[in-house]
Amino acid sequence: MTPDDIRKRARALGFDACGFASAADAWPAGARLAQFVEAGRHGDMAWMEETLERRAHPTAMWPEAKSAVVVGMTYGPATDPLEGLSRRSNGLISAYARGDDYHGLIKGRLKNLGGWIKAKFGGEVKVFVDTAPLMEKPLAERAGLGWQGKHTNLVSRELGSWLFLGSVLTSINLPLEAPGEDACGTCRACLDICPTSAFPAPYQLDARRCISYLTIEHEGPVDAALRPALGNRIYGCDDCLAVCPWNKFAVRAREMGLRARPELDEPALAELAGLDDEGFRRLFRKSAVTRIGRDRLVRNVLYAAGNSGDPSLVPVVEARLADANPVVRGAAVWALKRLAPARAAVLRATVAETDPAVVAEWDQAL
Known part of the structure; x- marks a missing residue:
């Protein structure tokens, strides 16, 4: 039994990418998150501060974790989301939310994958989707799925930016991948397109200015100075993802449940x-x-x-x-x-x- 068998199983379950990473090695992402919270850039998301210690390292979630199997599933849209910005009497919903909620779909398949790994390799497993306090994007970068771009989201050379992530932590040691290498180069398209200037610098995000945060996480009135920049975005924002040149390799979602329903496509x-x-x-x-x-x-x-x-x-x-x-x-x-x-x-x-x-x-x- 080899890691390639895990990849084949993941592919059979509908995942488009699969890689392996250490869950126990040094974790600089925890320090970056602490700086983000200390600067107040998490805004109203008090749960980030409350769970900061659990997010500091994968083993803070589960001390026995040694390896991580990280998977990705594409939700690539059929059309360019930026085109809808001109149809101002219609609302734009982020591409990831135009179909079924991915949490349940991915978690069920992760449990299937985790159970299969346990049966074939032994050890114990735990599965995580992004509702759990596990930092999936840096873990996915470590597993070779891609790199965190200047917009802080994961970018894949093979699949672009439209990826849902999930992780299976295991108590056994698996062969590790080479981490993803940053290929943003001098491009700053994602930074320049942001309507609210939510990126203080490359690879940094101030959630308090992010349209996804303002339309989803923020409960009260939105700052009046930022309201015009929302345009017709009513749930989330895809601008920094959609403009990424690496999306020339993106593919449309294979999973039918993740494709846009007609009634949620610019209602x-x-x-x-x-x-x-x-x-x-x-x-x-x-x-x-x-x-x-x-x-x-x-x-x-x-x-x-x-x-x-x-x-x-x-x-x-x-x-x-x-x-x-x-x-x-x-x-x-x-x-x-x-x-x-x-x-x-x-x-x-x-x-x-x-x-x-x-x-x-x-x-x-x-």
């Missing part, structure tokens, strides 16, 4: 703005979008509406001025002011006569 903002909780759950069933909930999604939709320049969206924006959620109401005020400033002024004057508290909320939203 109309007018339809999304009117979603209630039930409608939200129905539309995004089995999708990663469900994790942010209806209110945060509609907040993002209203920011996108305000950026659209489409006056036909005024009625659906106005309807959200009476939404039960204050953050949604604030986003509606901002969007209405952008789309129809005269109408917004009239409504403000009317409300001022009856409810000063509402006017104060409106002014705060701007």
Whole structure:
């Protein structure tokens, strides 16, 4: 039995890449993460600080771990996500979330792979997807799957940037791969395209300015200065991935469940703005979008509406001025002011006569 047998098994389970790394060697990624958190660049993601010690090294998760089998599964989109930025009356959902939630799909297959490794090689195994506090990107780089590019995401020479990662830690020693070598060269396309300048320097990210963070992790109102840069992105952002030249080698997702559903491929903002909780759950069933909930999604939709320049969206924006959620109401005020400033002024004057508290909320939203 050889590591090539593990690769064959991984391929049979639908994984597009597989490599091996030490789980016990020195781990400089832990120090980099500590610096990231100390600088406050993790923003509202308190769980990163709370689990920092467990993320410091793979063996902090499991002291018996000696080796890691790291796998990748491509979710390459059928079209260039950047093309959708021009269709401003439609919402852009990150390519990874337009199909089924990958966590369950990958974890089930990782368990299958882990059980097979245990049966064939012995030892104990534990499987991890990115919901666990294991730093998968530096582990994947160590396993030879690619390198962390200037945008901090993994880049593969063979598969580009569209990769889901998973890991099987094992208590046995496996032959190790040569780590991935950085091939970014002088290219800085991913840094230059970022709409919010979220990269303070190459290989560094300030999550507080990242559109993926702002639309997914951040719960409250988005900084008004950053809202125009969101464009029509309503869940995540693919810009720094999509522009990477190495994506000329990317392939479309082989796994049908990871391909975009028609209803999640640039849905109309007018339809999304009117979603209630039930409608939200129905539309995004089995999708990663469900994790942010209806209110945060509609907040993002209203920011996108305000950026659209489409006056036909005024009625659906106005309807959200009476939404039960204050953050949604604030986003509606901002969007209405952008789309129809005269109408917004009239409504403000009317409300001022009856409810000063509402006017104060409106002014705060701007």
